[in-house]
Amino acid sequence: MSSIVDSPESYFRQLVPAVGPLLEELEQEARRENIPIVGPVVGTLLFLLARVAQARVILELGTASGYSALFLARACALNGGRLLTLELDPAMAERAQRNLERAELAASARVIVGDALSELPRMDAVVDLVFMDIEKADYIRALPHCHRLLKPGGLLVADNVGFKDADAFNRAIVTDPRWTSASLFSFLPGHSPEMDGICLALRG
Numbered sequence: 001m002s003s004i005v006d007s008p009e010s011y012f013r014q015l016v017p018a019v020g021p022l023l024e025e026l027e028q029e030a031r032r033e034n035i036p037i038v039g040p041v042v043g044t045l046l047f048l049l050a051r052v053a054q055a056r057v058i059l060e061l062g063t064a065s066g067y068s069a070l071f072l073a074r075a076c077a078l079n080g081g082r083l084l085t086l087e088l089d090p091a092m093a094e095r096a097q098r099n100l101e102r103a104e105l106a107a108s109a110r111v112i113v114g115d116a117l118s119e120l121p122r123m124d125a126v127v128d129l130v131f132m133d134i135e136k137a138d139y140i141r142a143l144p145h146c147h148r149l150l151k152p153g154g155l156l157v158a159d160n161v162g163f164k165d166a167d168a169f170n171r172a173i174v175t176d177p178r179w180t181s182a183s184l185f186s187f188l189p190g191h192s193p194e195m196d197g198i199c200l201a202l203r204g
């Protein structure tokens with residue numbers, strides 16, 4: 001019988017997908033400035049989930065410099081849809097907007113400056129996919145709004161669910177019969193941090 005590879009972390013580091021010069025520049029910037037980004041593996045996972053789901057309306061909570069937004073906006077462009085991405089920090093939102101313009105994806109994305117917890121109750125879009133990446137303690141507060149906004153069969157992806165502050169969210173989503181969820185604790189090269197949890201949940 002075959003066995004697991006030696007040094008799985010070194011092994012899987014060789015299998016990270018290439019993401020191109022702009023995203024690599026944002027990765028270097030994130031390392032320099034301690035911006036917690038999803039990195040190339042989770043970024044690519046977001047792109048392929050959005051493509052497989054044929055998501056036309058994607059909502060991101062927590063834009064930062066726009067690294068994950070570039071993956072999601074690229075999927076939206078191909079799906080004929082649009083990304084709405086919410087960011088609390090106006091300076092970060094401006095950087096994200098600039099990066100979307102540099103990637104020629106500005107027409108497929110709208111960066112909204114504001115607190116997701118205040119903006120969500122005011123939103124009434126029908127959303128195909130939500131990517132949640134704000135303060136982990138706030139996931140539990142954002143969850144009812146994600147349920148309301150997502151279409152039946154819509155997908156919720158929550159990052160950093162390995163953090164203690166995500167505990168209430170993790171327990172709620174796995175026990176609420178309106179969601180079907182899988183929480184994965186994984187080695188994620190280039191993700192901040194590299195060992196972390198991701199939750200994928202289908203809205204019933």
Ligand SMILES: C[S@@+](CC[C@H](N)C(=O)[O-])C[C@H]1O[C@@H](n2cnc3c(N)ncnc32)[C@H](O)[C@@H]1O
Nearest residue numbers: 037038062064067068087088115116133134135
């Ligand atoms: C982990 S970073 C996002 C990283 C980004 N998704 C990526 O992978 O490129 C979290 C961001 O969420 C923003 N944020 C935190 N709480 C927020 C809130 N309540 N509403 C909107 N943005 C928030 C922070 O300012 C920060 O830029």
